[in-house]
Amino acid sequence: MQPILITGIGKRLGLAMAKDLMAQGYPLIGTYRSHYTAIEDLKAAGAELYRVDLLQNSEIKAFIAEVKNKHESLRAIIHNASDWMPERPDTDAAKVFDSMMQIHASVPYQLNLALAPLLETDEIGCRDIIHISDYVAQKGSKKHIAYAASKAALDNLTLSFAAKLAPGVKVNGIAPALMLFNDQDDTAYRQKALAKALLPKEGGEQEMLTAVKYLMSSRYMTGRTLSLDGGRPLK
Numbered sequence: 001m002q003p004i005l006i007t008g009i010g011k012r013l014g015l016a017m018a019k020d021l022m023a024q025g026y027p028l029i030g031t032y033r034s035h036y037t038a039i040e041d042l043k044a045a046g047a048e049l050y051r052v053d054l055l056q057n058s059e060i061k062a063f064i065a066e067v068k069n070k071h072e073s074l075r076a077i078i079h080n081a082s083d084w085m086p087e088r089p090d091t092d093a094a095k096v097f098d099s100m101m102q103i104h105a106s107v108p109y110q111l112n113l114a115l116a117p118l119l120e121t122d123e124i125g126c127r128d129i130i131h132i133s134d135y136v137a138q139k140g141s142k143k144h145i146a147y148a149a150s151k152a153a154l155d156n157l158t159l160s161f162a163a164k165l166a167p168g169v170k171v172n173g174i175a176p177a178l179m180l181f182n183d184q185d186d187t188a189y190r191q192k193a194l195a196k197a198l199l200p201k202e203g204g205e206q207e208m209l210t211a212v213k214y215l216m217s218s219r220y221m222t223g224r225t226l227s228l229d230g231g232r233p234l235k
């Protein structure tokens with residue numbers, strides 16, 4: 001089985017996807033920023049991991065060169081790495097905007113262009129690029145303006161790369177709303193967030209894993225984004 005490349009595999013949804021795909025037998029290539037014990041566990045299980053600060057283009061270029069040097073083909077690329085930066089009075093607006101566009105749009109753009117040759121195949125729709133987006137890409141967010149705009153840019157990359165890489169490679173997105181709370185989310189925040197959807201619950205890791213599995217099993221969907229949002233638009 002050809003390897004699957006996932007960015008941001010150190011924790012939460014990225015870690016869950018890495019574990020699930022390795023359990024299905026796929027060799028894993030992953031990037032991480034912070035070092036957690038989970039990184040060592042994945043390495044012990046055979047994962048090929050690279051510490052890459054995705055805000056540094058020099059590190060991205062070095063990572064691409066290593067992957068192209070070591071591998072002739074890839075089964076899929078999953079762009080999961082993300083920073084959920086809010087606007088704050090004391091933060092540099094230009095830095096926030098540039099960081100959000102870098103990690104959510106420039107990194108997928110650079111990796112897709114550079115690694116597309118490793119995804120090439122004669123079989124229709126049997127290789128995948130998956131962009132992990134966000135419900136707010138289509139709705140906006142008054143507290144995460146640059147973040148939402150960068151995820152909207154990512155959604156547009158889904159359209160362009162789907163057209164460019166067909167018919168061998170499918171390019172789709174997954175746009176979650178509330179998938180996992182963060183530990184620091186207090187009760188009031190959690191209750192407010194849950195109340196925004198028709199289905200008042202966290203989507204959870206399995207919801208993401210099921211969506212990834214569907215996209216990889218499809219041979220006829222490309223250029224689309226799966227909305228895992230609990231019916232938020234209808235609330």
Ligand SMILES: NC(=O)C1=CN([C@@H]2O[C@H](COP(=O)(O)OP(=O)(O)OC[C@H]3O[C@@H](n4cnc5c(N)ncnc54)[C@H](OP(=O)(O)O)[C@@H]3O)[C@@H](O)[C@H]2O)C=CC1
Pocket residue numbers: 007008009010011012013014031032033034035052053054055079080081082083084103132133134135175176177178179180181
């Ligand atoms: N959780 C949710 O409810 C929702 C999540 N999503 C999307 O789903 C995906 C996964 O979400 P979730 O697991 O919560 O994400 P997290 O924010 O918990 O983790 C994101 C990962 O990306 C890594 N990362 C962030 N910045 C960089 C960087 N500069 N260089 C390298 N790696 C970096 C983080 O590394 P580090 O550990 O060092 O911080 C972390 O491992 C994301 O794309 C997110 O936007 C969308 C909607 C809802």
Ligand SMILES: Nc1nc2c(c(=O)[nH]1)N=C([C@H](O)[C@@H](O)CO)CN2
Pocket residue numbers: 081082083084134176177178179180181182193
């Ligand atoms: N990189 C991240 N992106 C997002 C996160 C997160 O923790 N990391 N969390 C959310 C929220 O769950 C939001 O969807 C509901 O409050 C959004 N994006």
